Amino acid sequence: MSNSILESGTPGTEAAATVMSMQQALNRALDEVLAENPKTVIFGEDCGRLGGVFRITDGLQAKHGTQRVFDTPLAESGILGMSVGLAMAGFHPIPEVQFDGFAYPAVNQIVCQIARMNYRSRGTLPMPITLRVPSFGGIRAPEHHGESLEALFAHVPGLKVVSPSNPHEAYHLLKYAATRPDPVIFMEPKSRYWQKGEVDTDSADAGGGAPTGAKVMREGRHLTLVAWGAMVARCLQVAELAAEDGIEIEVLDLRWLKPIDAASLAASVRKTRRAVVVHEAPLTSGLGAEVAQLITQACFSTLKAPVERVTGFDVPYPSGDLEDEYIPNIDRILFGIQRVLEYKRG
Amino acid sequence: MSNSILESGTPGTEAAATVMSMQQALNRALDEVLAENPKTVIFGEDCGRLGGVFRITDGLQAKHGTQRVFDTPLAESGILGMSVGLAMAGFHPIPEVQFDGFAYPAVNQIVCQIARMNYRSRGTLPMPITLRVPSFGGIRAPEHHGESLEALFAHVPGLKVVSPSNPHEAYHLLKYAATRPDPVIFMEPKSRYWQKGEVDTDSADAGGGAPTGAKVMREGRHLTLVAWGAMVARCLQVAELAAEDGIEIEVLDLRWLKPIDAASLAASVRKTRRAVVVHEAPLTSGLGAEVAQLITQACFSTLKAPVERVTGFDVPYPSGDLEDEYIPNIDRILFGIQRVLEYKRG
Amino acid sequence: MDTLPLAASGGDAGPLSAAELRRLYSLMVAVRHLDTSAIAWQRQGIIPGYAPELGQEAAQVGSGYAVDTTRDFVFPTYREMGVARTMGVDMVGYMSTHKATWHGGLYDPAASRLAPIQAVVGGSVLHAVGWAHGQTLAGPADGKLGVALTYFGDGASSQGDVHEAMNFAAVMKAPVVFFVQNNGWAISVPTERQVAGGSVAARAAGYGMPALQVDGDDVVAVVDATRRAFAHARAGHGPVLIEAMTYRRGPHSTSDDPGRYRSLDEERDGAGVDPLERLRQRLLADGIADEAFFAEALVAAKAEEEQIRTGIQALGPRPGAEMFDLVFQETTPALQAQAAHWREESEHV
Amino acid sequence: MDTLPLAASGGDAGPLSAAELRRLYSLMVAVRHLDTSAIAWQRQGIIPGYAPELGQEAAQVGSGYAVDTTRDFVFPTYREMGVARTMGVDMVGYMSTHKATWHGGLYDPAASRLAPIQAVVGGSVLHAVGWAHGQTLAGPADGKLGVALTYFGDGASSQGDVHEAMNFAAVMKAPVVFFVQNNGWAISVPTERQVAGGSVAARAAGYGMPALQVDGDDVVAVVDATRRAFAHARAGHGPVLIEAMTYRRGPHSTSDDPGRYRSLDEERDGAGVDPLERLRQRLLADGIADEAFFAEALVAAKAEEEQIRTGIQALGPRPGAEMFDLVFQETTPALQAQAAHWREESEHV
Numbered sequence A, B: 001m002s003n004s005i006l007e008s009g010t011p012g013t014e015a016a017a018t019v020m021s022m023q024q025a026l027n028r029a030l031d032e033v034l035a036e037n038p039k040t041v042i043f044g045e046d047c048g049r050l051g052g053v054f055r056i057t058d059g060l061q062a063k064h065g066t067q068r069v070f071d072t073p074l075a076e077s078g079i080l081g082m083s084v085g086l087a088m089a090g091f092h093p094i095p096e097v098q099f100d101g102f103a104y105p106a107v108n109q110i111v112c113q114i115a116r117m118n119y120r121s122r123g124t125l126p127m128p129i130t131l132r133v134p135s136f137g138g139i140r141a142p143e144h145h146g147e148s149l150e151a152l153f154a155h156v157p158g159l160k161v162v163s164p165s166n167p168h169e170a171y172h173l174l175k176y177a178a179t180r181p182d183p184v185i186f187m188e189p190k191s192r193y194w195q196k197g198e199v200d201t202d203s204a205d206a207g208g209g210a211p212t213g214a215k216v217m218r219e220g221r222h223l224t225l226v227a228w229g230a231m232v233a234r235c236l237q238v239a240e241l242a243a244e245d246g247i248e249i250e251v252l253d254l255r256w257l258k259p260i261d262a263a264s265l266a267a268s269v270r271k272t273r274r275a276v277v278v279h280e281a282p283l284t285s286g287l288g289a290e291v292a293q294l295i296t297q298a299c300f301s302t303l304k305a306p307v308e309r310v311t312g313f314d315v316p317y318p319s320g321d322l323e324d325e326y327i328p329n330i331d332r333i334l335f336g337i338q339r340v341l342e343y344k345r346g
Numbered sequence C, D: 001m002d003t004l005p006l007a008a009s010g011g012d013a014g015p016l017s018a019a020e021l022r023r024l025y026s027l028m029v030a031v032r033h034l035d036t037s038a039i040a041w042q043r044q045g046i047i048p049g050y051a052p053e054l055g056q057e058a059a060q061v062g063s064g065y066a067v068d069t070t071r072d073f074v075f076p077t078y079r080e081m082g083v084a085r086t087m088g089v090d091m092v093g094y095m096s097t098h099k100a101t102w103h104g105g106l107y108d109p110a111a112s113r114l115a116p117i118q119a120v121v122g123g124s125v126l127h128a129v130g131w132a133h134g135q136t137l138a139g140p141a142d143g144k145l146g147v148a149l150t151y152f153g154d155g156a157s158s159q160g161d162v163h164e165a166m167n168f169a170a171v172m173k174a175p176v177v178f179f180v181q182n183n184g185w186a187i188s189v190p191t192e193r194q195v196a197g198g199s200v201a202a203r204a205a206g207y208g209m210p211a212l213q214v215d216g217d218d219v220v221a222v223v224d225a226t227r228r229a230f231a232h233a234r235a236g237h238g239p240v241l242i243e244a245m246t247y248r249r250g251p252h253s254t255s256d257d258p259g260r261y262r263s264l265d266e267e268r269d270g271a272g273v274d275p276l277e278r279l280r281q282r283l284l285a286d287g288i289a290d291e292a293f294f295a296e297a298l299v300a301a302k303a304e305e306e307q308i309r310t311g312i313q314a315l316g317p318r319p320g321a322e323m324f325d326l327v328f329q330e331t332t333p334a335l336q337a338q339a340a341h342w343r344e345e346s347e348h349v
C-alpha cells in the first residue's frame, strides 16, 4: 500500500510543510475530511478495497470502514443518482467517477438533479456533493480516458467547478470543496498525480489568496498566461523560457472554473495588457472563450491585442501516439504568445 | 390529424412558395426525405401513432409504414445508441428526443459514440444521424422542457449543430441536414413551431447564402445582432424598434452553431463595428462567448466596443411565471445595444 | 411470473378497520375531486397544464397510506397528487407547480417527507436508493429502518436509471420499495410495446428481489401489499418491487389527445371498473358506510377543492430575485452581479 | 434460475467434427500465446498497455467460432482479442490499439464485421440492437437474418444501457445475441458485489427473453450454446442472452495489481481448470489429437505471434493530419483552418 495514508501516519502529527505527490495530498485531504465530518462518505468504482485505480482513496476503507468508503456496482448514473439521495439524507457524499470520459453517462443526474435540487427544493434539500473526476490527458491512456469536461460543467447553473494544479492546491482545494454545502466538481489533473511538491498543511490556504479565487503563480508584466490543471505547470515552463528572452509573463492559475474569478483576470491583464489562455479541451465553445470574453469585456480599452487561445483541436482526443500533437505544447504556447506580442492593429 | 402531411397532399404537387407553420415545414421536409431515401428511418418516443407531442412526425407512420416511422420504448440513451447501430447497418436514422432536457440521458451515446464512430473507424463507419431536438424555452412548460444545449453540443468534436429560425429555414435546413453523411443535431425552436411564414420549397436554399453558413436576415450599419433559433425573431423586432430611433441594426441568423460561420460574423461586424450576441442559454460558457471571441479575434482593431452578450442567467431554467424574466426580452436586448453604442474607451 | 417471497410477513398492522376503510374512501374522493377539478382549472385558464391521475386513486392513496412520515421518505413523479394528499402535504404548495409558480412545487419537501415533484422520467428512483442506503449507514438494522418509497410508471421502467437503481438497491440491501403504477400507457405507447416480457414485477427476480403484483384498482390490496413490502424493507431484508396494475383513464396531460392513439372502446375495456366505485360498493356491501357518508365525503372534498383553488388563484408569481437566491446555499460573486444587473434592468422598465 | 426455452432448436450444424475440434484448439493456442506475449510486449516497452484475457479463451474462441462473417456483425469490448482472432481479423490492425496508434484499432471494422474496439463499458450493446433491428427492417424474416453478437462483462451488466438494450431488443424482437463473459470480476469488484441476484442470465426472463448459462471454460459447450442462440435469433424469434461463466485469471490490465484485492488462493479456487488444458485433455481422451499436433499448434502460434509483433514494432505513429481528416465525412472550414494552423506550427519546429 504505497503512498497511502496508512504510511503517511495520522493527520496532524507531521510537520506542516511536507513534500508529497498530488496523489498523497488528495489522499490526505480525504482522510482528514472523513475524520472531521462523520457524515462524509466516499464511494465509486474500485474506491474501496483497491483504493481507486489512481490510489487516491488508498487505505481509506481500511481506516474508516466499509460504511464510510465503499465500492459500488459499475454504473456512473447510479453513483451520482445515489449521491443525491444520500445528500437528501444528510450525508456529504464524495463520489468518484473513475475517468473523465465516464462522467458522460452521469450527465443527466449531474445536470438535472445534483445541480438543481437545491433550487427546486427552494434551499431545503442542499446538495453538498463533491464529485471527484480524474481529468485531462497526457498519460497515453485508452479512449475516453483523457477528456476535458470543464466547459460543459461550467455552463451548468448550480454547479461549482475547481481544478488544482499542484499538490498544495490539491490538498487545500479538496478540503475546501468537500466541506461546502453546494455541489462541486473537482477535476484532478491525472497527469500530475505523481508529481511532488511542497504542501503546507498548516495554513488554510498558505501561499495567499482566498480559496475561491484565481491565483498568480508567477508575476510578470508583459503578458498574462491563464491556465488550469495540468496546463499551469506547462505555462510556468513557458514563462521560464520566455524570461530568457526578457519577456516577463504572469501566470494565472484560474483554479475555480465556475465561478470564474473575473476580478483577478481583469487585474492581471490591466497590468500586462495582453493575454493568452491555454487549455486541453477543444477550441470551439471551450472555457477559453469565456475567459477571453471576460478579459475583453473588462480590459477592452487597455488590451494591445485580442486574447489568444491555445487549446486542443476540434477533434476527438487522439490515441497516445498523437497526444503530443493535440495537447498544447510549449512551442504552440510560445507561438500564441508571439502572435499576441507581434499583433498590429489592422 | 390537423397540420399533417396527409392533409397537405403529396409533396411537390403544391405551388413552390406556400405559407406554412414551422411544424408543417418540418413535417413536409421529413415526408420528402422519407420518400427520397429508402434508408431513412424516423423513431423516438411517441413519434409513430401520435405523430410526436409536437406533431412534427404527424401522418408519417400512416403514409410510410411502421418500418420507417416507429415508436421506441422510453429511453433516450437507447434511442441514440440504437441509432448508431442502424447507421452502421447503412440506414440514415432521424431520431427524436421528445424535449431538449431529455437529451441529457443520451449524452454518453451522443458524445462518446455518435460523434466519434466515424473517427474511431477511420471513416469506414459514418454516422449519418440527424437528431431532432425540440429546443429552447418560451412555452411555459414543466421543468426540463426549456433547455438550450447548443454550447454543450458545439463543444463536442464530431458533431454539427444547426437551428432554424423560421419555417423556410426549417424546411431547407432539415432537408439539408437529413441528407448529410455526418451527425447533425437539429435544434428546433419549439416556441416557433406554430408561427407561419412563407416557404419557398423550389430552390435549394431560396433567399441566398449557402445552407452551411449564417444568414443576414436584415441589413444594417450601426450594430450587428447575432442570434439563432427563437431569438432571431425577437432580434428582428428589436431592429424594427431601433430603426424608429434611426439605429440601423443588422440581424445575423447564425443558423449553424457548429461549425460557426466565422467569415460572415467578421464581414458583418467589420461593417457595423459593433456587435451584440443574444441567446437563451445561461451566460457562462455559453455559445455567446465563442461568438464574441470569434468576432473580437477577427475585428479587434475595428471594434468600437467589446461585444456584448444578452443571455439567460446562470440559474436553472425557471418555471413559467418567471420565464419572461429569464429569457432575453426586447428591453434587455435594447439595454445591451445601448451599452455598446454608448461605450467609451476608459 | 416468478417472484421471490418476502422475508418479513406483513406489518404490525392487522386488517384495515372500518374507520380506516372510510378514511381511505374519503381520501380517494378528495383526490378524485381535486384531480377532475384541476382539469377544469386548466380549461378555465387558472393553471396552464396538469397531468391527471384519473383511475389511479386506489394505487396512490393505498400506497401513500402505508407511509410513516416520521421516518420514511417518498419520491414521486409528476403524477402523484394522490400520494401527496394522502401524506398530508400542503396542497396549494403541491398544485403550485401546475400553476407554473415553481418547478417542484412550493411545499417543503424535507418537512413533508415528499421529494420535489419530478419531471424526469425515472429521475428520482436512484435518489430513493441513496436515501435508503443512508438509513443503513446510520446504524445497524433494528427492524426500524426508514424506508424510501419511489414511484414510477411502466414507461419509466425502460430507463437505464431504473435498472441501475434496482441493482444498486439489491446489492446493498437498501430499504427501498419500488412502486410501479403500470397504467397501461406511456403517453401514446401501450405497455406491450414498452415492457418486454409484459410485467415490471417479473424483472425483480433477476435481481434476487421479491416482487408483488397487485390489483392497483383495489385500494385494500394496495395498502396490504405496500405494508408487507415496507415491513420487509424496514426489517433490513432489502428492497421490494410492487407493480400496481391500473389504467390511465384520462389523457396523459391536459395537452394530450388520446383519441389519436386509442379508441373509446379500448379505453372502456382497458379501464375496467372505476376504483372509487369499487370501494364504494365494497363499503356498502360490508355495511361499513352508507350513502349519507358518501355524500358527506363529497361535500368535504368540494370544500377542500374550493380552498385549494382559492389558494392557487391567490398565488402571485414568485419574486424574480429567487431565481438567483436559490441556486446555491453559498451564492457567488458572478451570480450576485447578474442579479444586480437583472434588478437594474427590470426596474428601469 | 428460471430461463425461457429457445424457439429454434440448434443450428444446421451437427456436433463438432474432429477437424473442427482441432481447429478450435489451434485457435485457442494462438490466442493464448498472443495474449501472454502481449503482456511481455508491455513489459518490454513495445506497447504501453494491454488488457489480457487469460482464462477466457474458450468463451471467446467458442462464441466467435459461431459467427458467419458473411452476414453477422460483432460488437466487442476492449478484451475480445480471442474473438477477433477467431473471426480472422487482421491482428496487427487489432493490436495497434494497444500500441496507442489509433483508438479502436487499424483494422477495417466494416469489412471485418467486427465493430471498433470499445472502451466505454456497456457502450456498444445498444449498437448491436440498432444494427440487428436494421436487419429486420431490410425485409421479412426468412430464417436467414444477420445476427448481432454483442459482448460485455459482469461489471457492464450494471450499466443502464445494457438494460435499455435488452428491453429494446426484446420489444422489437431484434436478432441479437447478448454474450456475457462473467469472469468473476470488474477490476477489483467481485460478481457478488456487482450482480444482484448473482446471475446475469437470470435477468433475461424478466424481458421474456431466453437465456443460456454455459460453462464458459468448455469451448464445445460455448460453440453449441452460441450456435443455438444464433439459430433462434436468425429465424426471427428475437434476442437471446448467453452467460458464459469463466474467470479472469490475470490482472484487469497491465496496470492493475490484483494482489490488492484477491489472494492467490482465491485465484486458484475461482479459476478452476485452465480451459486450454481442458480441451487438450478431451482431445487426447477422444483420440482426436496427439502431442505432435499440440506441439505443431504451438509452433504455429509462435510464428504467428512473431509476425504480429514484427508488424506492431514496424508500426509508426499515424500522420497527425489524420486527427483532422477523419473527424467527418464532410470536413468543415473551421477544421481545415485548424489543420492548416497545426501544420504550420508543427513544421516550424
Ligand SMILES: Cc1ncc(C[n+]2csc(CCOP(=O)(O)OP(=O)(O)O)c2C)c(N)n1
Pocket: B045, B074, B098, B102, B105, C079, C119, C120, C121, C122, C152, C153, C154, C155, C156, C157, C183, C185, C186, C187, C248, C252
Ligand atoms: C427522461 C424523460 N424522457 C421523456 C419524458 C417525456 N415524458 C413525460 S411523461 C412520459 C411518459 C411516461 O410514462 P410512464 O412512465 O408510464 O408514466 P405515466 O405518464 O403513465 O404516469 C414521457 C415520455 C420525460 N419527462 N423524461
Ligand SMILES: Cc1ncc(C[n+]2csc(CCOP(=O)(O)OP(=O)(O)O)c2C)c(N)n1
Pocket: A045, A074, A098, A102, A105, D079, D119, D120, D121, D122, D152, D153, D154, D155, D156, D157, D183, D185, D186, D187, D248, D252
Ligand atoms: C462507462 C465506463 N465506466 C468505467 C470504466 C472503467 N472500467 C474499465 S473496465 C472496468 C471493469 C469492467 O468489468 P466487466 O464488465 O466485468 O469486464 P471485464 O473487465 O471483467 O472484462 C471498468 C470499471 C469504463 N471503461 N467505462
Ligand SMILES: [Mg+2]
Pocket: C153, C154, C155, C181, C182, C183, C184, C185, C186, C187, C248
Ligand atoms: Mg404509464
Ligand SMILES: [Mg+2]
Pocket: D153, D154, D155, D181, D182, D183, D184, D185, D186, D187, D248
Ligand atoms: Mg468481468
